[in-house]
Amino acid sequence: MRVFAGCTVGVLALFAVLSLAGEPAYAQISGGIVKIGVLNDESGPYAALAGPGSRVAALMAVEDFGPAAKGMKVEIVFADHQNKPDVGSKIAREWYDVDKVDVIVDVPTSSVALAVSQIAREKGKALLVSAAASSDLTGKACSPNTIHWTYDTWALANGTGKALVKSGGDTWFFLTANYVFGLGLERDVEAVVLGNGGKVLGKARHPFPTSDFSSFLLEAQASQAKIIGLANAGGDTTNAIEQGTRLGIVQRGQHFAGLLVLLTDVQGLGLTKAQGLILTEAFYWDMDAQTRAWSTRFARRHWGAMPTMTQAGVYSAVLHYLKAVDALKSDDGTAVIEKMKAMSA
Numbered sequence: 220m221r222v223f224a225g226c227t228v229g230v231l232a233l234f235a236v237l238s239l240a241g242e243p244a245y246a247q248i249s250g251g252i253v254k255i256g257v258l259n260d261e262s263g264p265y266a267a268l269a270g271p272g273s274r275v276a277a278l279m280a281v282e283d284f285g286p287a288a289k290g291m292k293v294e295i296v297f298a299d300h301q302n303k304p305d306v307g308s309k310i311a312r313e314w315y316d317v318d319k320v321d322v323i324v325d326v327p328t329s330s331v332a333l334a335v336s337q338i339a340r341e342k343g344k345a346l347l348v349s350a351a352a353s354s355d356l357t358g359k360a361c362s363p364n365t366i367h368w369t370y371d372t373w374a375l376a377n378g379t380g381k382a383l384v385k386s387g388g389d390t391w392f393f394l395t396a397n398y399v400f401g402l403g404l405e406r407d408v409e410a411v412v413l414g415n416g417g418k419v420l421g422k423a424r425h426p427f428p429t430s431d432f433s434s435f436l437l438e439a440q441a442s443q444a445k446i447i448g449l450a451n452a453g454g455d456t457t458n459a460i461e462q463g464t465r466l467g468i469v470q471r472g473q474h475f476a477g478l479l480v481l482l483t484d485v486q487g488l489g490l491t492k493a494q495g496l497i498l499t500e501a502f503y504w505d506m507d508a509q510t511r512a513w514s515t516r517f518a519r520r521h522w523g524a525m526p527t528m529t530q531a532g533v534y535s536a537v538l539h540y541l542k543a544v545d546a547l548k549s550d551d552g553t554a555v556i557e558k559m560k561a562m563s564a
Contacts, residue, residue, distance in 0.1 A: 247549035261299035264453040280537035307331035329353035329400035345552035349532035369532030376407035378499030389417040392444035396451035397424040502528040
């Protein structure tokens with residue numbers, strides 16, 4: 220697995236207790252249990268790209284690590300942050316303070332991830348972000364207790380954005396989700412567009428989430444920009460593309476740039492509407508024999524659906540975290556994050 224390492228409330232019912240009580244070698248593990256909290260969107264616009272699939276991925280990582288053979292005890296809990304920073308923060312504080320969760324993983328929605336990152340730092344706990352994208356997590360909000368795993372807006376900008384400008388898509392209009400993720404993605408892609416000789420002809424910012432993109436799409440169409448950059452994700456991206464197709468935007472010569480498009484988005488759109496999209500992925504299930512074998516195992520446990528890059532990232536991050544805990548014989552958050560950065564993935 221490739222990794223990129225940088226610097227409904229009450230749904231806590233899933234427990235994966237996968238070994239006997241810890242042996243003396245793990246005396247520095249708080250409460251004798253390594254507890255992992257999967258925090259994400261279980262029912263909203265990011266549920267398909269993370270949600271229950273991320274829980275499956277975390278459980279697979281624990282099983283593949285094999286804690287029983289090492290005398291280690293591991294539990295997994297999960298909750299839905301509803302894409303709200305206040306809800307995510309409340310869950311994180313309860314998990315860290317009351318339920319003795321050692322590490323929180325996944326966390327789609329950058330505003331939630333940034334809030335939880337500060338709490339992890341305050342509590343001396345660990346946070347492994349797979350599904351949130353904002354490069355601020357390793358920029359102005361960098362924390363010694365957080366690793367940004369899988370991808371970020373900088374990677375998306377320098378993948379998709381640069382490729383499109385170099386291939387002739389040198390005039391852009393941004394359709395942006397008006398919160399920290401969308402604004403950060405717009406910022407990073409705009410810098411790449413301008414740095415490679417392109418021009419930005421306009422921007423329209425929409426609420427997150429939204430269902431009616433007609434007015435924003437008509438504004439983008441009127442700009443006559445070659446590329447309409449979709450600085451959004453999940454249902455917002457697919458809705459914008461579907462509605463733009465009905466308006467005849469692509470037929471009239473403009474092209475959509477899905478700046479964050481995942482496997483689930485392509486499946487939701489269908490090949491006809493998704494044809495021609497350029498996208499940047501950190502993991503693809505059909506890349507080679509190893510990814511196909513792991514993804515087939517995942518699909519058997521996730522209603523036949525292949526994993527997204529963020530779900531694969533949860534697996535990779537949790538497995539690497541457990542290896543670091545094993546090496547240290549401790550679950551101290553700051554120390555484990557430092558050890559993860561020192562170890563090869």
